[in-house]
Amino acid sequence: MRHFGQPMAAQRTFYLTTPIYYVNAAPHLGHAYTTIIADAMCRYRRLAGDRVYFLTGTDEHGDKIAQAAAGAGEAPQAYADRIASAFRETWNRLGISYDDFIRTTEERHKRVVQAILARLYEAGEIYFGKYGGNYCFGCERFYTDKELVDGKCPDHQTAPTFIKEQNYFFRMGRYQDWLVRYIDERPDLIRPERYRNEVLGFLREPLEDLCISRPRSRLQWGIPLPFDDRYVTYVWFDALINYVSALGQPGEPRRETFWPHAQHLIGKDILKPHGVYWPCMLKAAGIPVYRRLNVHGYWSLGGGKMSKSIGNVVEALALTDTYGHDAFRYFLLREMTFGLDASFSEEALVGRLNADLANDLGNLVSRVTTLIVNVASGVLPAPGPETPQEALVGAALEKTRAEVHAAMEEFAFQRALAAIWEFIGVVNRYVDGTTPWVLARDPARKDRLDTVLYTLGESLRCLSLLLAAFLPNTSLKIRQIIGLGEAPMTLADLTWGKLAPGASVRKAPALFPRVEEKKAVPAESRKAGADRGRVTVADFSKVDLRVAEIVAAEPVSKSRKLLKLTVKVGAEQRIMVAGIAEQYDPAGLVGKKVIVVANLEPATLMGIQSNGMILAASEGGTLSLLTLDRDLPPGSPVK
Ligand code: MSP
Numbered sequence: 001m002r003h004f005g006q007p008m009a010a011q012r013t014f015y016l017t018t019p020i021y022y023v024n025a026a027p028h029l030g031h032a033y034t035t036i037i038a039d040a041m042c043r044y045r046r047l048a049g050d051r052v053y054f055l056t057g058t059d060e061h062g063d064k065i066a067q068a069a070a071g072a073g074e075a076p077q078a079y080a081d082r083i084a085s086a087f088r089e090t091w092n093r094l095g096i097s098y099d100d101f102i103r104t105t106e107e108r109h110k111r112v113v114q115a116i117l118a119r120l121y122e123a124g125e126i127y128f129g130k131y132g133g134n135y136c137f138g139c140e141r142f143y144t145d146k147e148l149v150d151g152k153c154p155d156h157q158t159a160p161t162f163i164k165e166q167n168y169f170f171r172m173g174r175y176q177d178w179l180v181r182y183i184d185e186r187p188d189l190i191r192p193e194r195y196r197n198e199v200l201g202f203l204r205e206p207l208e209d210l211c212i213s214r215p216r217s218r219l220q221w222g223i224p225l226p227f228d229d230r231y232v233t234y235v236w237f238d239a240l241i242n243y244v245s246a247l248g249q250p251g252e253p254r255r256e257t258f259w260p261h262a263q264h265l266i267g268k269d270i271l272k273p274h275g276v277y278w279p280c281m282l283k284a285a286g287i288p289v290y291r292r293l294n295v296h297g298y299w300s301l302g303g304g305k306m307s308k309s310i311g312n313v314v315e316a317l318a319l320t321d322t323y324g325h326d327a328f329r330y331f332l333l334r335e336m337t338f339g340l341d342a343s344f345s346e347e348a349l350v351g352r353l354n355a356d357l358a359n360d361l362g363n364l365v366s367r368v369t370t371l372i373v374n375v376a377s378g379v380l381p382a383p384g385p386e387t388p389q390e391a392l393v394g395a396a397l398e399k400t401r402a403e404v405h406a407a408m409e410e411f412a413f414q415r416a417l418a419a420i421w422e423f424i425g426v427v428n429r430y431v432d433g434t435t436p437w438v439l440a441r442d443p444a445r446k447d448r449l450d451t452v453l454y455t456l457g458e459s460l461r462c463l464s465l466l467l468a469a470f471l472p473n474t475s476l477k478i479r480q481i482i483g484l485g486e487a488p489m490t491l492a493d494l495t496w497g498k499l500a501p502g503a504s505v506r507k508a509p510a511l512f513p514r515v516e517e518k519k520a521v522p523a524e525s526r527k528a529g530a531d532r533g534r535v536t537v538a539d540f541s542k543v544d545l546r547v548a549e550i551v552a553a554e555p556v557s558k559s560r561k562l563l564k565l566t567v568k569v570g571a572e573q574r575i576m577v578a579g580i581a582e583q584y585d586p587a588g589l590v591g592k593k594v595i596v597v598a599n600l601e602p603a604t605l606m607g608i609q610s611n612g613m614i615l616a617a618s619e620g621g622t623l624s625l626l627t628l629d630r631d632l633p634p635g636s637p638v639k
Helices: 029-047 063-071 076-093 107-122 172-184 193-202 235-239 253-258 268-284 313-323 325-335 346-376 388-409 413-434 443-467 472-481 537-542
Strands: 013-022 051-059 100-103 126-136 141-143 161-170 213-215 228-233 262-267 292-296 299-301 342-344 545-555 563-569 572-578 593-597 603-605 608-610 616-619 622-625
Touching: 013 029, 013 253, 029 051, 029 076, 029 262, 029 292, 029 299, 029 313, 029 325, 051 076, 051 235, 051 253, 063 076, 076 100, 100 107, 107 126, 107 235, 161 213, 161 228, 161 268, 172 193, 172 268, 193 268, 235 268, 262 268, 268 292, 299 313, 313 325, 313 346, 325 346, 325 413, 325 472, 342 346, 346 413, 346 443, 346 472, 388 413, 388 443, 413 443, 413 622, 443 472, 545 572, 563 593, 572 608
Parallel strands: 013 051, 013 262, 051 100, 262 292, 299 342
Antiparallel strands: 126 141, 126 161, 213 228, 545 563, 545 593, 563 572, 603 608, 616 622
8 A cells, every 4th residue: 555645745837047058168077067966956856746847058159159160170050069969968978857958059049039139129228339348258248347356357367358349238227226126125036145145246336238249240150130230149148048048939838837937057157147137138128037046156176196186177077987977976966065166176076985975875775785685585574563763764764855855945965965864874873773684593583673674675765765866876776676666756755664565675786886095005004003102091192093994894703792803904904803793784894984993902802813993982782883974094093
């Protein structure tokens, strides 16, 4: 019997756009970040049952595209075709679930741009005038003197070009007071808050009219103005309109369904066009303003030591093929706090892959499936009576579900993932605390074992749903392992107890094999234990604490309590005997990083020489090994 959880919230309509990317450069990390987070958001909203439309595309007109085409010795259209396909292929390879890909050289787009221009011209919103000003070709806009830093464009660090020519202008200045009020009344229109404040800051200066044209004598590569074909429209007036042109003309079903439910997602570099020009253009054209502008920060490249450091953003994107799309996505979503800048490095990516994906998630899936296969022949048992331990897992799921929901309303992907990883931690601790491998040895405790195994299987099902928007490939793998395959799912299924007993569970291949860090072993760790002296309790400061990685673990024969562990401390491997057999499954320990006393006197336990001590906290019979919350190589000192 299926039982249903909460009734579904009313269906929402959600139209999400990425910037349309200039075709003068190959797809790179920055483009990929915006597109990947848009994809995660749209997948999440589809799972929530919302009506979703996801638009991306390419911006193909203007001076810099024409220059790039000339530089490549190609006609602009042929050049734009080639780079636009490269973007589309990149998104397909990365599994981006876009519904539409708009190109500004398409007829459907040009028609809408020209219709809007004609309408504004007739309404007297556009006039012909002369203007001279400082123009940045990188940004494709004029800068006021105040905006320049040391006379240069703050984004491109280049001196602007003074341009003076006759052009068409949009009477944007008229809308200044209206826009300030519009933003004031809508605290959520531009998010996060800092960018809302930045837009209000722009609006404290007088808002100048916007130049929207280029004479064709100087630039051919654009959309001709419907009222003067000696001119083409200028890049922003062309580009911003893609968000409505992709939906068709007014009256067409897609346009009526999705506009104005638009949420735009952009990097902070294009805040002014989206936060100022675009609402004014929409207002003047009689089109309702978008619902929300979501602005993220910038990735910089951190100098990593791991390989020759990544020289540019295209190389950074290539790491998605080296480490897998899900690992790459995870890193981008988890590492950057939405709205703030972050630094990208291969080391940081590998650190997260090893700690969060291989250790926390991958080990959990492999422990659980190995258990169900080994002690229940791969068939998920029906649960016996529940205890408070199971209630804790159910409560953790509920909490995570609510936290993910709240985080996703804010585009706070990093918070959503942190909440999911808390749930993973709860389930990992549940395995440690219920010791199913011990229960399995006692036929009288079969009921208890069944409850534990069911809880674990059900946790994996919930996890596959929680992860679906963020790590789609991994989510599908988990579902296949627990016998659910590609059956449709929705967030409404995120209620406890929906996995039917009897499901067949397979042993999982490692979801995320660990990546060996090629980092040099820190010099200090090579002399671990050698010259720090033996310690007494009073001499605590002399205790040489180190990070160690468990590479093998086995029970000690004739002992209920002891495990023989082989651990790596820096470059050397040692044997340590630890009294944790009642609390830890040997197989689940392999790959864990723990803290050890590296300079302890050797001791012999059950005939085995133990060379160091593994630290664990304990309370009321529960043990908890000290592990790291961020990955560090074995041998790292603990101070
Ligand atoms: N064509 C315009 C946008 C027109 S939208 C109507 C444009 N194109 S772009 O190719 O330069 O892309 C800019 C966008 O790429 C940024 O807003 C951001 O989404 C992404 N990024 C480019 N470099 C980036 C980083 N280093 N870090 C994060 N995102 C960045 O501007």
